[in-house]
Amino acid sequence: MHIGSTVTVSFRALRRNAMRSILTALGIIIGVGAVIAMVSIGNGAKSMVEAQIAALGQNVLLIFSGSVNQGGARSGSFGAGTLTIEDADAIQREITTAIAISPEVRTSAQILANGLNWSTQILGEGADYLNIREWPLSDGTMFSDADVRGVGKVCIIGQTIVTQLYPDISPIGQTLRIRNQPFKVVGVLAAKGLSVQGTDQDDLVIVPYTSAMKRVAKQTMLRSINVQAGNADLIERTQNDIISLLRQRHRTTEQTDDFTVRNQQEIADAANATSNTMTLLLGAIAGVSLIVGGIGIMNIMLVSVTERTREIGIRLAVGAHGKEIQLQFLTEAVVLSAFGGTIGILVGIGASELLSRLNHWPTLVSATAVAVAFLFSAAVGMIFGYYPARKASLLDPIDALRYE
Amino acid sequence: MTPVVKIEDVHKIYDSGEVKVHAVRGITLDLYKGEMMALMGASGSGKSTLMNTLGCLDRPTSGTYLLDNIDISTLDRNELADLRNEKLGFVFQGFNLLARTTALENVELPMLYGKRRVRSREMQERAMHCLDIVGLSDRADHFPSQLSGGQQQRVAIARALVNQPQVLLADEPTGNLDSKTSVEVMGVFQKLNDEGITIVMVTHELDIANYCKRNLVMRDGRVVSDTPVANRSIAETEMKRIHEAEAAAKLIA
Ligand SMILES: Nc1ncnc2c1ncn2[C@@H]1O[C@H](COP(=O)(O)OP(=O)(O)OP(=O)(O)O)[C@@H](O)[C@H]1O
Ligand SMILES: [Mg+2]
Numbered sequence: 001m002h003i004g005s006t007v008t009v010s011f012r013a014l015r016r017n018a019m020r021s022i023l024t025a026l027g028i029i030i031g032v033g034a035v036i037a038m039v040s041i042g043n044g045a046k047s048m049v050e051a052q053i054a055a056l057g058q059n060v061l062l063i064f065s066g067s068v069n070q071g072g073a074r075s076g077s078f079g080a081g082t083l084t085i086e087d088a089d090a091i092q093r094e095i096t097t098a099i100a101i102s103p104e105v106r107t108s109a110q111i112l113a114n115g116l117n118w119s120t121q122i123l124g125e126g127a128d129y130l131n132i133r134e135w136p137l138s139d140g141t142m143f144s145d146a147d148v149r150g151v152g153k154v155c156i157i158g159q160t161i162v163t164q165l166y167p168d169i170s171p172i173g174q175t176l177r178i179r180n181q182p183f184k185v186v187g188v189l190a191a192k193g194l195s196v197q198g199t200d201q202d203d204l205v206i207v208p209y210t211s212a213m214k215r216v217a218k219q220t221m222l223r224s225i226n227v228q229a230g231n232a233d234l235i236e237r238t239q240n241d242i243i244s245l246l247r248q249r250h251r252t253t254e255q256t257d258d259f260t261v262r263n264q265q266e267i268a269d270a271a272n273a274t275s276n277t278m279t280l281l282l283g284a285i286a287g288v289s290l291i292v293g294g295i296g297i298m299n300i301m302l303v304s305v306t307e308r309t310r311e312i313g314i315r316l317a318v319g320a321h322g323k324e325i326q327l328q329f330l331t332e333a334v335v336l337s338a339f340g341g342t343i344g345i346l347v348g349i350g351a352s353e354l355l356s357r358l359n360h361w362p363t364l365v366s367a368t369a370v371a372v373a374f375l376f377s378a379a380v381g382m383i384f385g386y387y388p389a390r391k392a393s394l395l396d397p398i399d400a401l402r403y404e
Numbered sequence: 405m406t407p408v409v410k411i412e413d414v415h416k417i418y419d420s421g422e423v424k425v426h427a428v429r430g431i432t433l434d435l436y437k438g439e440m441m442a443l444m445g446a447s448g449s450g451k452s453t454l455m456n457t458l459g460c461l462d463r464p465t466s467g468t469y470l471l472d473n474i475d476i477s478t479l480d481r482n483e484l485a486d487l488r489n490e491k492l493g494f495v496f497q498g499f500n501l502l503a504r505t506t507a508l509e510n511v512e513l514p515m516l517y518g519k520r521r522v523r524s525r526e527m528q529e530r531a532m533h534c535l536d537i538v539g540l541s542d543r544a545d546h547f548p549s550q551l552s553g554g555q556q557q558r559v560a561i562a563r564a565l566v567n568q569p570q571v572l573l574a575d576e577p578t579g580n581l582d583s584k585t586s587v588e589v590m591g592v593f594q595k596l597n598d599e600g601i602t603i604v605m606v607t608h609e610l611d612i613a614n615y616c617k618r619n620l621v622m623r624d625g626r627v628v629s630d631t632p633v634a635n636r637s638i639a640e641t642e643m644k645r646i647h648e649a650e651a652a653a654k655l656i657a
Contacts, residue, residue, distance in 0.1 A: 005516050008524075016504045314500050317461060318514040318563070319489025321482045398462050401500065 006324070010331040017304075021336060024300040027293030028340025028380065029347055032373045034286035036348020039369040041355065042279025044362035049271040052195060053264060057132045059232055060264045061098075061239055063091075063246070064224040081221025082258040085210075087249060088126075088225050094245055097238045100228040102126035103209045107217040111205060112177040113165040120161060121204045122178060124212025125226075130156075130189075132228045140172045140187030148208040151215065156187035158202035176205070181215050183207060235263050290373075293340065294380035301333050301388035312392050313400025326393035333385020334378055341377030345370050406473055408570055408602050409435035409458060414467035416453050416625075427453040429625035430467070437570070440593070440603045442613035445622035451606045452497060452575055454622070458604060459494045459573045460484050472570060489517055493564030495574035497606075499556045501548040501563075508544040511535060511562045518567065534562035538592055554585035561592060565601075572596065574605040578612055584646055590615040591639030615639060 014021045056062075065082040088103040105124035110117060123129075127145045130137065143154045155176060162171055171185045183205075192201040213219050229238040239261050246252075246259050305312070312325055349370075352363035416428040427450045435441065443451050456462040457469065460476055469476050472491060476484065488494070501510050511531035515522045522530075535541045538558035548556050557577060564572055574593075578586035586609075594615060597603050605616070613619050614637045621629040 009516065012505070012509070310500070311502055314502060315513070315517070316485065317459075317488065317494060317496075317500075319485045319517040319567075321485050321517070323482075324517060398456055401461075401496065 003327075006327050006331050007335070009328055010335050013308075013328075013332055014335060020300065021339075024297055025336050025340035025343065027296035028290065028337045028377050029293075029344040031286065031290030031293040031380075032341045032344025032377050033347035033351060034289050035283060035373045035376075036345055036365065036369055037351040037355065037363075038282035038286040039279060040348070040352035040363040040365045041361060042275060042282050043364040043366050043369070044352075044356065045278060046272065046275040047364050048362045049275055050268070053268045053271060055133070055135075055192070056264055056267070057134050057226075057228060059229040059235055060132060061227040061229060061235065061242065062224055062262045062264075062267075063227065063242060063259055064262075065221065065259055081219065081223070082250065083222040083225060084220070085213075085222065087246060088222065090245060090249060091225065091227065091242060095227075095238060095241050097230050097234045097241065098227045099230050100128040100132050102129040102132055102226040103222045104129075104224045104226060105209050105212045105217055105219060106223050107212065107219075109179050109216060111161070111165070112180075113171075113174060114169070116165050118161065118164045122212060122216055123204055123206045124209035124217070125206050126209060128228075129206065129226065132226050135192070136190045137187045138190040139170070140185070142187055143208055148210055151210045152208055153181065153183045153211065153215070154186045155183040155205050155207045156189060157185055157206075158189045158204045159191040160200055160203040161205060162188055178205065178207070178216055183211075235265065239263050287376075290376065290380060293377075294337070294384040297333055297337055297381060298384035298388060301329060301385055302391070304332075305329065305388045305392045308392075309395065309400050309403040312395050313397050313403065316395065316397035317401060322393035325395075326389045329389035329392050330382065330385045333389065334381040337381025337385075338374070338378045341374045344377065345373060348373070405436060407434040407436050407470075408472055409433070409604075410468075410470040411458070411464075412468045414454075414457060414464040414469060416450070416457060416462070417465045418453075427625055428457070428464070431622075431625075431627055433620070433627070435571075435602055435604065437602055438597065438600055439618060440597045440616045441605070441618040441620055442616040443604060443606045443620050443622065444608065444610075444613055445628075449622040450625040451622055453625075455573055455575050455604070455606060458571075459492055460488050461494070485517070486519060489514055489567060490519075491570045493567070493569035493572045495557070495560045495564050495572070495577050497575040497579065499548070499553075499560045501556055501559055503549065504547055506545045506547060507535060507540060507551065507559045507562075508532065510548070510559055511566050513563060514567045530566055531562070534566045535559070537565065537595075538562045539588070553580045554582070554588070557581060557585075557589060558592070561589070565596065569601065571602045571604065574603070576606050576608070578607060578609070586612060587639050587642050587646065590637075591643060594639050611637070 063083065085103060088101060091098060092101050102125045107122050108119065109122050110119050127143060127148050130142050137156065140156065142156060143152060147154050157171060157176070166174065171188060174185050175182045176185055189202065195201050207216065227238065227242065229235045242261050247257065250258055252258055315325060349365050352365055355361050356363040411431060411433050414428055414431050418425040418427055431454060443454065445451050457464050460471065463477065471487065476487070479487065502513070508528065508531050511534055512527045515527045515530065532541055532544060535544055538561050540555060540558055540562065543551060543555060551559065557580065561577065578589055581589065590612060593603055593605070607613050614633060617633055617636065619631050619633060620627060
């Protein structure tokens with residue numbers, strides 16, 4: 001018999017028991033659907049984390065006060081301020097591979113403008129901050145180095161501030177009061193939207209870090225320093241140079257460090273490891289349901305072989321070879337599972353679409369997952385269909401015909 | 405001329421554990437092309453067993469079987485299957501049609517397993533032709549459950565014919581039929597036999613056996629008589645007589 005007629009015969013047989021075929025395929029549909037949906041959720045989370053890390057900017061290093069290298073009674077990261085403006089100046093001066101740096105302070109404050117008020121986060125940064133973060137302005141200009149040196153009363157604002165305080169007028173050139181200090185708005189940031197955690201990234205005001213320290217927060221210490229290395233190959237060297245410079249300045253050793261330097265890659269790796277584990281775990285759970293689906297197919301195929309013993313006998317009697325019977329049952333199993341796989345892929349894509357709509361979970365249907373799930377479901381049919389098919393092929397024509 | 409079927413001292417012993425049943429005890433038989441033989445005998449005398457052996461569905465326990473000069477004891481399982489497909493047509497005692505499969509698809513079945521690939525167009529045409537021979541071309545897309553016993557039997561005959569076999573083996577082809585339908589089936593057989601197909605059929609009824617050219621009677625696995633039919637019935641004439649009788653009955657009623 002030829003493969004074409006085998007497939008025809010298999011389809012005829014499956015059609016004869018349409019309801020049973022659909023129920024059998026349901027196991028695979030659910031299995032594959034679950035795999036696709038789970039992997040989509042995992043991938044979506046991963047891509048969001050990646051986007052967030054990319055949003056930190058290119059080749060970025062982050063220095064923050066406090067140490068996370070050891071336990072004991074040390075404060076955690078961003079704990080007691082230990083980084084000073086002098087540290088930042090020294091890095092700027094001595095680390096030649098660092099092309100841009102931006103010292104950072106953070107505080108939150110009530111702001112007033114246009115007769116309206118709003119509570120928001122105030123970020124004190126250097127003039128290079130937006131370059132490091134690769135965050136464009138939608139209007140106006142970034143404050144300058146001179147503004148930073150001169151403790152200037154200038155600020156740039158996020159889109160949320162625009163909607164909250166300047167609903168009808170252009171904010172550029174307007175005055176904004178932060179803790180009762182007037183600041184002139186010189187620029188408006190492009191919209192960034194929600195972060196993975198769901199916080200509004202556009203709800204902020206950026207002022208020169210000097211102004212933030214002296215006029216707003218009244219602090220003398222920096223929270224962190226953003227550093228951009230010249231290129232990806234220089235990241236590690238820059239990181240090491242910064243560490244030895246700060247150790248020298250703070251008179252610390254690896255054991256007593258009161259600062260931490262993280263590069264973007266390390267942050268990305270940690271985040272990726274988490275989301276990879278999650279994807280794998282979700283995929284594995286879904287994979288189990290696929291195997292359960294396969295067992296369902298085997299069960300039905302076994303029933304089918306017993307039930308159709310007479311049919312097998314007739315086919316053998318009119319000249320079918322054992323191999324052809326085996327091929328027929330195997331094809332039936334594979335057609336069932338591949339059909340289930342195809343529907344399952346559609347269900348999975350639909351489910352992940354639904355999840356991202358309803359729960360605002362990021363999902364990403366990957367072509368690899370679709371291909372793997374389809375091949376895997378066909379393989380499940382092949383593996384679990386093999387035994388029943390083999391059993392059918394070994395029947396003796398006379399015994400099979402006589403079977404009641 | 406060499407016989408199409410030649411069996412020599414064939415024995416068949418069913419060995420189902422404790423009891424051994426000696427169903428066929430040494431049968432020697434030659435069948436030539438164009439013969440039409442009725443196989444008769446009491447229930448349990450070994451007719452079906454002999455037919456299964458002739459049909460290459462089962463191997464004899466001992467003895468030789470030459471089909472068209474091929475010694476079937478030298479063939480493996482698959483070669484036997486090919487032989488059944490190409491040279492033999494088998495009509496089973498209980499029709500053995502595939503359920504929930506149309507008459508046409510049932511008749512197409514042997515062509516699916518042929519060595520030569522048959523296009524589905526040709527398959528349909530040949531199956532329709534065979535259904536036409538048995539007078540069922542108008543029921544091609546009916547399922548067995550929608551056909552009467554006689555019609556199912558005729559579908560089974562069409563299936564046995566579709567690969568143009570040399571030998572047609574029919575185990576009680578009229579066993580479940582009324583006498584009129586039986587005559588119809590015998591008409592089909594006689595027509596096929598006239599075209600050169602060798603036919604062996606099992607029957608319990610003497611008048612049916614009388615449509616054949618040769619009668620073989622078995623008892624306890626042995627041949628007890630093997631006689632040519634002297635005054636053979638012709639199905640066509642018989643049908644005419646039945647029709648006339650029916651018409652007469654209608655007139656009276
Ligand atoms: N598979 C089997 N296993 C054991 N014994 C069997 C088997 N098939 C048939 N027999 C025995 O062989 C003997 C002959 O059986 P067979 O079926 O050939 O009879 P038959 O002449 O066709 O009878 P009937 O007219 O009732 O169909 C019987 O005694 C029967 O019980
Ligand atoms: Mg019998």
